[in-house]
Structures are given as C-alpha cells and as structure tokens.
Amino acid sequence: MNKYETLVDRLREQIAANIWQVGDKLPSLREQAVYSGMSLMTVMHAYQILESQGWIISRPQSGYYIAPKAGFLTTPATHQQVQPAEQVDINAFIFDVLQASRDQSIVPFGSAFPDPSLFPRQQLARSLTTVARTMTPLSAVDNLPPGNEDLRNTIAKRYALQGMQISPEEIVITAGAMESLNLSLQAVTEPGDWVIVENPAFYGALQALERLKLKAVAIATHPQFGIDLDALENALAAYPVKACWVMTNSQNPLGCTLSDEKKRQLVALLQQYRVHLIEDDVYSELYFGADKPLPAKAYDRLGMAMHCSSFSKNLVAGFRVGWVAAGEMAGKIQRLQLMTTLSTSAPMQLALANYLATRSYDRHLRRLRRLLEQRKNSAWQSLHAHLPPAARINYSHSGYFLWIELPAHISATELYHRALRQKISIAPGKMFSAGGQYNNYFRFNTSYAWDERYERAVIALADIIKQML
Ligand SMILES: Cc1ncc(COP(=O)(O)O)c(C=O)c1O
Known part of the structure; x- marks a missing residue:
C-alpha cells in the first residue's frame, strides 16, 4: 500500500468512527505532514483523494473540512433499470x-x-444601460443566428480555458438552455422516435419529449454515481434510440457529477451506437471543488455531442440567454431557430457580451x-x-x-x-x-x-x- 493510501484509509476510518465530525477542520497540509511523518506532497495527494470521494471539502484560503455525510440513498432498486414509456x-x-x-x-x-x-444586478443594469445607448438599428440583424459574435467568442475562450477546442462557429446563442436543449432534440429526432432520459430526470426533458411526441427510455440514475452505463448499453441494444439527454454535472434533481472516466465511456458508448448526446450542463459553474468539471463533450471527437448551457443559474435568470456548442448540428439548429423564435433578444445578448468584457464574471x-x-x-x-x-x-x-x-x-x-x-x-x-x-x-x-x-x-x-x- 502506498503511503498516501495509508493516510486516506486512516482518515476515512477516523471519519467513520466520528473522531472527525461534520464541519470539523482537518489539520493543515503542513500540520498533517508533521504529525504523520509523510511528505507535503503525500499529504496533499491523500487530501485530494478524500475530497474527490466526498469525505472532505476544501474551502479556498481556509483549509479542509469534514463534508456533510452523503446519506447514501438506496439505489432505485425498486424501479427497473431500463424503463420504456410510449407516451x-x-x-x-x-x-x-x-x-x-x-x-x-x-x-x-x-x-x-x-x-x-446572489446575482450582480447593478453591474448587469449598467451593461444594459450602456447597450441601450449604443445599440443601432442594425443590431437586430447583427445578432441573428448563430448570435452575437463577441458573446460566442467569449464562450469559446471559456471552453479553451478547460482545454477544449470549440470553435465560435459551432456555438449558437439561444433563449436560455431550455431553447438550446429543445432545438438540439428537434434537430436529431422525428415524432415517434425513442430518446434516452435519466431516471429521475429534469422535468424540462420530460416536457420536451411530451411536446415533440417522442418516446422515453428512462435509465436508472444513481444519486451519487449518475446514469447506469450497463443499463444504458442494454437500452441502446434493445431500442432504435435517436438521442440521449443527460446531465453530467450537478444533475437535477440528484446533484451528482459523473467522473471524467464515466463521461468518456458515455460518449464512447453513444458513438458506438451512432446516438447523439444532448448534454444539459446548466449547473457546471456551481461546483464546490477546486476545478470546474469537464463536460462529456470534451471527449467527443465526432461532433455528435450537443453541449447546452446558459447564464440563468449563475449570473442572471431573466435575460434568458444560453447557448449550444452543437458540433455537426450547428447549421441545422440555426435553421430551426430561424423558423421558431427567429433569434435571441439582441439587447440581452449585447448586454451580456458587455458584462463579460468587464472581466468581473469569474x-x-x-x-x-x-x-x-x-x-x-x-x-x-x-x-x-x-x-x-x-x-x-x-x-x-x-x-x-x-x-x-x-x-x-x-x-x-x-x-x-x-x-x-x-x-x-x-x-x-x-x-x-x-x-x-x-x-x-x-x-x-x-x-x-x-x-x-x-x-x-x-x-x-x-x-x-x-x-x-
Ligand atoms: C437541469 C436544467 N436544465 C435546463 C434548465 C433551463 O435553463 P434556462 O433557464 O437557461 O433555460 C433548467 C432550469 O431550471 C434546469 O434545471
């Protein structure tokens, strides 16, 4: 057993025995290194593992604390792992x-x-005022699908900061994530098609399926580990599925985040069956750990994943601005948008682009x-x-x-x-x-x-x- 594993085990046992209780602060890295006689690197590695497993949480500039106990729920064993619904x-x-x-x-x-x-209302109001003064009659045309260029560039740069190469050309600005998700679903399905959803799932997904007269295959989703990939594979083998709508980060309602490895496997599995992924990632900025989690889209090399998100949950709900990084579906989604809502409101797009340029978002x-x-x-x-x-x-x-x-x-x-x-x-x-x-x-x-x-x-x-x- 490696030294860091010994420390991980020791601390896990102490937490389980209530020696360390919820909310207690753990010794700092330096203190722990002195107590345990291990190197700073070893202690840091052990703490990182405990954090990734949900035993402890780090608070920036403060230290490591014992996490609230995940009262692990029973896996939804009473429910089938794959549940089809014709309607x-x-x-x-x-x-x-x-x-x-x-x-x-x-x-x-x-x-x-x-x-x-929780939102910076005054700064957003300032951006709106600035935009109201500087907008021209041509602004509406400039901001037609795929949407405001500055905003798309800023979103592309934020993907790049996570090591993802998403071109501004594949990003379509939408009226919140709800429109990006609905357009993505419409782009890859016809009425009567089968679509995979999680169980439990965000009700917006169920409403979208109902509206578009699609059939649901609901896949058991664990409160801690997320969608069951074995059940997903069974469903892919059994039904002619066209799309898979999944939340990979901070799932609504469960709150779980898939591991990077599971995200990679999810994409690989869907690509094997040529099924498009519709990734609902509206809560991705609301992580408590050290780093922003990657979306499954990061593992998509074929352009078959549509990554949908918005500013509604982390900056402003009322502006109704979101986007989809749509891969090979970018053109089709723009055409669908032109036929339905025409475009996202130009002043709202401009105001957001103006706010993001102030660099106070982070x-x-x-x-x-x-x-x-x-x-x-x-x-x-x-x-x-x-x-x-x-x-x-x-x-x-x-x-x-x-x-x-x-x-x-x-x-x-x-x-x-x-x-x-x-x-x-x-x-x-x-x-x-x-x-x-x-x-x-x-x-x-x-x-x-x-x-x-x-x-x-x-x-x-x-x-x-x-x-x-
Ligand atoms: C999981 C999930 N996806 C999408 C949305 C819709 O996001 P937006 O307000 O950006 O349309 C919500 C809003 O509640 C949500 O919870």
Whole structure:
C-alpha cells in the first residue's frame, strides 16, 4: 500500500468512527505532514483523494473540512433499470407546482431558481444601460443566428480555458438552455422516435419529449454515481434510440457529477451506437471543488455531442440567454431557430457580451460558489437536526439542491399539498419521472441565506412528515 493510501484509509476510518465530525477542520497540509511523518506532497495527494470521494471539502484560503455525510440513498432498486414509456404525460402536474412557486409569500424550497439576490444586478443594469445607448438599428440583424459574435467568442475562450477546442462557429446563442436543449432534440429526432432520459430526470426533458411526441427510455440514475452505463448499453441494444439527454454535472434533481472516466465511456458508448448526446450542463459553474468539471463533450471527437448551457443559474435568470456548442448540428439548429423564435433578444445578448468584457464574471462566480456551499451546508445542518431519522438526505458537492428520501409509504406529493397550506413549497419527486416514480422523494432548494424564516419552515415541514409517518 502506498503511503498516501495509508493516510486516506486512516482518515476515512477516523471519519467513520466520528473522531472527525461534520464541519470539523482537518489539520493543515503542513500540520498533517508533521504529525504523520509523510511528505507535503503525500499529504496533499491523500487530501485530494478524500475530497474527490466526498469525505472532505476544501474551502479556498481556509483549509479542509469534514463534508456533510452523503446519506447514501438506496439505489432505485425498486424501479427497473431500463424503463420504456410510449407516451410521456407529466406536464399538468409540473405546471401546477411551478405556478405555486411564483407566489412570493411561499417559502421557496421547491423552486428551481437560485436566490436572485446572489446575482450582480447593478453591474448587469449598467451593461444594459450602456447597450441601450449604443445599440443601432442594425443590431437586430447583427445578432441573428448563430448570435452575437463577441458573446460566442467569449464562450469559446471559456471552453479553451478547460482545454477544449470549440470553435465560435459551432456555438449558437439561444433563449436560455431550455431553447438550446429543445432545438438540439428537434434537430436529431422525428415524432415517434425513442430518446434516452435519466431516471429521475429534469422535468424540462420530460416536457420536451411530451411536446415533440417522442418516446422515453428512462435509465436508472444513481444519486451519487449518475446514469447506469450497463443499463444504458442494454437500452441502446434493445431500442432504435435517436438521442440521449443527460446531465453530467450537478444533475437535477440528484446533484451528482459523473467522473471524467464515466463521461468518456458515455460518449464512447453513444458513438458506438451512432446516438447523439444532448448534454444539459446548466449547473457546471456551481461546483464546490477546486476545478470546474469537464463536460462529456470534451471527449467527443465526432461532433455528435450537443453541449447546452446558459447564464440563468449563475449570473442572471431573466435575460434568458444560453447557448449550444452543437458540433455537426450547428447549421441545422440555426435553421430551426430561424423558423421558431427567429433569434435571441439582441439587447440581452449585447448586454451580456458587455458584462463579460468587464472581466468581473469569474470574481462573481467565486463568490457565488462560496455562498452556495455555505448555504447548502446550513440547510443540510437544519434538515439533519429536524427531519426524522427515517428521512435520508443526499448531499452533493455542487449546486443548490438536496434530494431527500422519505420512507416508501410516504407520498411527497401529499407532503407537497400539506406543506403548501402552510405556505412552504417543495418539489415532489414525481415531477422528475416519466413513470410517476420517486413519489417518496423531494428536491429541496438551498440557495437562500439561512435565517429564522427558513429554520421555522424546516421545523414545520419536519412536523408534517412526522405526522405522516
Ligand atoms: C437541469 C436544467 N436544465 C435546463 C434548465 C433551463 O435553463 P434556462 O433557464 O437557461 O433555460 C433548467 C432550469 O431550471 C434546469 O434545471
């Protein structure tokens, strides 16, 4: 056994034995090197491994801390690994839940949006004002598909910083990720085709399939390790699949991020069956680790992956600006956009290009990630303290969702209705499954600054669950 493995094992055992408890600060690298008699490099390697395995978390300029315990959920064993659905019919329920989250007097644990006060509103307003003054009548034409050139160049440079070669020519600017995902799906399917989705999946994917009259093959997705590649291979062998819609980073609702190796295997498998990947990567900037995770698109050499993202979750939701790095589908997607929405709003594209040129985006993102991690930990601590032990919380090291499992006989849809009467929203698990599964799960939004109102709401939610047990 290598020295660093010895240290990894030793620390894992100590954490499991509660010698180190959630939130405790570990000795610094230097201190640990002195205690253990190992080199600084060995200790650093061991800490990095523990971090990648979710045992500890690093806080920039502060040190390493014991991570909240991922209350590992049971794999969705009660559900089939591959689940076909001839028809997807989920919209009516989702619509009701989304309508409820618009009421400001409701505690927004069910919301999909991050707390808007986290965003740099004043700077964005300045960019909008500048653009309003400098726009010309030709701006609308200049910003037709594929979209604003400066914005596409900036996005291409951000890919390059991750070592990816994405040409500005293959990037199409869209009205949020929702449009880029929908156009990508339309580009590679005809009504009646089979499409792979995760189970559970972002409800937007299920709505898109329903709208385009596509059939879903839902693949079991593990709360920690993501989509089951064996089940995916079985599905690819059994159905004439045209596209695969997957979230590789900070999956909604689970929060999991695929390892680089799994992303590589996913792309290889899909290419073997000539199936296009539609990669929904809207939360990729919201990681808590040291580095931004790569998308699966980084492993695509054939141009068959469409990488869809936006500024909605990390900078501004209301501008409705996103994009797709569309590979071989870039031309088709532009034509589809011209036939549907025509183009993304020119002032919004220009304002974003103006804001990104100020170079404050990365500073904003660093602050955002720090706050989101702190808030998620506060929410986790409160839930951990108040929910009955029968509820299990799946912690993830990115984004602002927690995925909570209740005992099998408890309906989260019923919980949703009861909580709403007390002006508290949650996102019931049923929203995330084409087959109405996950009814004993719910998604919890942790992006708000934790205060008494939220603490009281968690206590009320816990009381309802206890009554239902
Ligand atoms: C997983 C996922 N994909 C896509 C979207 C849509 O993103 P946008 O607001 O940029 O259209 C959302 C928004 O909730 C989401 O959660």
